[in-house]
Amino acid sequence: MSLRTVALRLLPATLLLLAACSESNPKTDTASAKEETMANTADAIDHSKSASPSVSEKPSATATAAKPTAAPDTAYAQDVAMFLGGLQPSQHSDLKQLAATPAWQAFAKDQDKSWDKYRATHTTRMTQWANTELDSVHASSPTIFYPFSGPDFLNVVTMFPTSQTYVLMGLEPVGSIPARATLENPRLLPAVKTSLWSVLNFSFFRTNDMAVDLKSVELDGALPLMMLFAARTGNQITAIRPVQLDAAGQLQDAPKDSIAPPGLNQKPALVKTIPGVEMKLRGPNGQPKTVYYFSADLSDWKLTSKSAPLEFVRHLGPLTTYVKSATYLMHKSYFNKVRRTVLRRSRYILQDDSGIAMKYFQKGAWHFNYYGTYRRPINLFAKQYQPELTAAYHDTIHPPKQLPFGTGYNWRQTDSNLLLAKRLVPLAD
Structure with missing residues (x-):
């Protein structure tokens, strides 16, 4: 365990959250559009975040005509997933020898303990809650859109286990299946453990620290x-x-060079596309699932010239949108495009208070169910306080329902909130 991780565990929870989200000199909504981007917001949240390359411009003919990369070895990918998760790889896996080392055995034991705790405090309660409160939503939610998600497939599949397609978007690079040499790195397992610690304890990623660790x-x-x-x-x-989006938001196979790690002399034509990955799964009950992740800046300034992410979303059909721990970006005027797409294309929106501010929901067009407790946002986001939510949570005629688990920045169960918005009017064209 690193000294930094030990130090974090000794800090009070409030200081931990401030360390995860420390923002200096936040800009106002009236600032220049060229200064206000999703990437700039992430930089302000954590100064340790390294600069990421621009990832979404109109692709050139060279990029679209490039030869698709060969499909990765699926058996190896599954074994890597098991290995990273502290689960025994398959009997004939080349990773079985690595999984027999004392370091991996200790890691696996620790992960089992952490995941058992997470299931007891989150997964089991979330599943029971979702089966009751989201039953009708599940029946009408083949596709889930999760903007500002990062790699958080964990929470979205727990909330919506019966959906068929999940579309995740964030600033993190797409990444690739780790090579054997990476899995043999003695620093790997401690880095994975450190990176998972916050999501398993607080339900959200310390994204920028995670990026540095990994x-x-x-x-x-x-x-x-x-x-x-x-x-x-x-x-x-x-x-x-590996996949990519063209300028019209159409899904394509990605040339191999288009998902190379930053700084590897990528050709300018290739970095102009929206890089992504498609992961096909078979669920515990045998149901097929498709998960997409796209590395994209969803601020208005970026989307003005690089609209492919939202074009892709608009062609998915009716959506259920899930938003959690989104740094209140869609409260701000310079995230109007993604907010408007969510409001126009969603039949349901499940979010904590960091999602879409109540003032943006059209009056009479939505029915709201409130869960948990709404208090003021943590100090970092104090300006995003919503008096409308306070009034709704103090409605004695239609009181909020209980939320049996913690979620979001106010991660304690007694402080967490969720809002389920159901559309009452037809979807926009």
Whole structure:
């Protein structure tokens, strides 16, 4: 365990959250659009975040005509997912020898303990709650859109286990399936453990610290953790392929060079596309699932010239949107495009108070169910306080319902909230 991790565990929870989200000199909504981007917001939240390359411009003819990369070895991908998750790889896996080492055995034992605790405090309660409160939502939610998600397949599949397609978007690079040399790195297992600690204890990622930890052991993006979460939620990986979006938001096979780690002399034409990955799964009950992750900046300034992410979303049909621990980005005027897409294309929206501010929901167009407790946001986000939510949570005629688990920045069960918005008017064209 690193000294930094030990220090974090000794800090009070409030200081931990401030360390996870420390923002200096936040800009106002009236600032120049060129200054206000999703990437800039992430930089402000944690100064340790390294600069990430621009990832979404109109692709050139060269990029679209490039030869698709070969599909990765699915059996190897599943074994890697199991190995990273502290689960025994398959009997004939080349990783079986690595899994027999004392270091991995200790890691696996520790992970079992952590995941058992997480199931007791989160997964079991979330599943029971979702089966009751989201029953009708599940029946009408083949596709889930999860903006600002990072690699968090864990929470979305727990909330929506019967959905068929999950579309995740975040700033983190896509990443690739770890090579054998990476899995042999003695620093790998401590880095994975450190990176998972906050999501298993607080339900959200300390994203930028996670990026630093994983980059140090050559885990180069969201995919390795998505694979880990798939394995730990009982899903079997059946296929993984790198993909990209063209200017019209159409899905394409990605040339191999287009998902190379930052700084590897990528050709300018290739970095202009929206890089992504498609992960095919077989669920615990045999149901096929498809998970997409796209590395994209969803701020208005980026989407003005690089609208492919939202074009892709608009062609998915009716959505259920899930938003959690989203740093209140859609409260702000310069995230109008993604907010408007969510409001126009969603039949249901499940979010904590960091999602879409109540003032943006059209009056009479939505029915709201409130869960848990709404207090003021943590100090970092104090300006995003919503008096409308306070009034709703103090409604004695229609009081909020209980929320039996913690979620979001106010991660304690007694402080957490969720809002389920159901559309009452037809979807926009």
